[in-house]
Amino acid sequence: MSPIGQIVVSGILLQATQADAFSQIQNDVLLSSSLWVNIALAGLSALLFVYMGRGIASNRARLIWGATLMIPLVSISSYLGLASGLTASFIEMPAGHALAGEEVMSQWGRYLTWTLSTPLILLALGLLADANLGSLFTVITADIGMCMTGLAAALVTSSYLFRWLFYAVGCTFFIVVLYALVIEWPTFAVEAGTSDIFRLLRTLTIVLWLGYPIIWAVGVEGLALVQSPGLTSWGYSVLDILAKYVFAFLLLRRIASNERIVSMTGRELATESATV
Numbered sequence: 001m002s003p004i005g006q007i008v009v010s011g012i013l014l015q016a017t018q019a020d021a022f023s024q025i026q027n028d029v030l031l032s033s034s035l036w037v038n039i040a041l042a043g044l045s046a047l048l049f050v051y052m053g054r055g056i057a058s059n060r061a062r063l064i065w066g067a068t069l070m071i072p073l074v075s076i077s078s079y080l081g082l083a084s085g086l087t088a089s090f091i092e093m094p095a096g097h098a099l100a101g102e103e104v105m106s107q108w109g110r111y112l113t114w115t116l117s118t119p120l121i122l123l124a125l126g127l128l129a130d131a132n133l134g135s136l137f138t139v140i141t142a143d144i145g146m147c148m149t150g151l152a153a154a155l156v157t158s159s160y161l162f163r164w165l166f167y168a169v170g171c172t173f174f175i176v177v178l179y180a181l182v183i184e185w186p187t188f189a190v191e192a193g194t195s196d197i198f199r200l201l202r203t204l205t206i207v208l209w210l211g212y213p214i215i216w217a218v219g220v221e222g223l224a225l226v227q228s229p230g231l232t233s234w235g236y237s238v239l240d241i242l243a244k245y246v247f248a249f250l251l252l253r254r255i256a257s258n259e260r261i262v263s264m265t266g267r268e269l270a271t272e273s274a275t276v
């Protein structure tokens with residue numbers, strides 16, 4: 001077949017799988033409600049965050065606010081992609097998988113859009129802790145690597161082993177992120193004077209983020225112990241609500257009420273307390 005013919009055929013196939021995914025999502029109330037609840041909450045959160053940020057003036061606090069505001073906006077695009085069937089497809093599971101030979105629906109768009117939303121969460125947390133540029137860069141890069149290997153693990157169908165190899169690489173990237181959150185950034189946060197709110201948000205982040213690889217492993221893409229796409233999708237959606245909107249709300253509330261501390265870097269604070 002000519003290259004043009006191939007492009008036309010793959011275009012038609014893509015349209016067909018998109019339409020199939022869309023009708024399956026539409027007909028599954030559990031699944032579609034898990035998406036639309038998030039779209040509604042993301043919209044409300046974006047409006048609330050604009051309102052909460054109206055008085056924030058200093059550079060660092062505005063940067064944290066900007067990163068935080070983008071979280072629900074990215075989320076709306078992500079969930080619209082899933083609800084429309086654009087970023088969900090049926091993939092045939094390879095030999096060795098519990099559903100080998102069957103077509104299962106993968107919401108692969110989630111992993112793709114996490115590459116945008118999770119760096120924003122880490123940027124906001126890193127700025128709050130006043131982490132140095134090197135550490136911020138390493139953690140955010142590892143985080144993007146984690147999401148991209150999660151996407152590869154979900155989509156690779158040539159061999160079951162490769163699914164778990166990509167998953168294992170994703171977990172290795174995740175360890176880099178956890179190391180910074182548990183060991184490195186708390187010390188920066190003490191120097192920056194933001195230790196109390198940092199500790200709360202860090203604990204929330206660690207506990208919730210650990211849920212994502214667990215859902216991947218037990219859901220249809222991994223061991224298929226839970227085979228309902230609606231249940232898996234609700235699992236991710238509940239984690240998203242807490243890890244994004246509740247997280248961002250707590251962070252912005254503190255920044256708005258305590259802008260002076262957040263606007264200073266650790267060095268400025270130390271100089272100020274030495275002169276008092």
Ligand code: RET
Pocket residue numbers: 111114117118146147149150151153166167168170171174209210212213216240243244
């Ligand atoms: C994957 C599979 C590969 C191994 C690991 C994973 C971790 C995912 C995480 C996602 C967090 C997402 C958030 C989204 C908010 O928009 C990719 C499931 C470790 C931690 C917070």
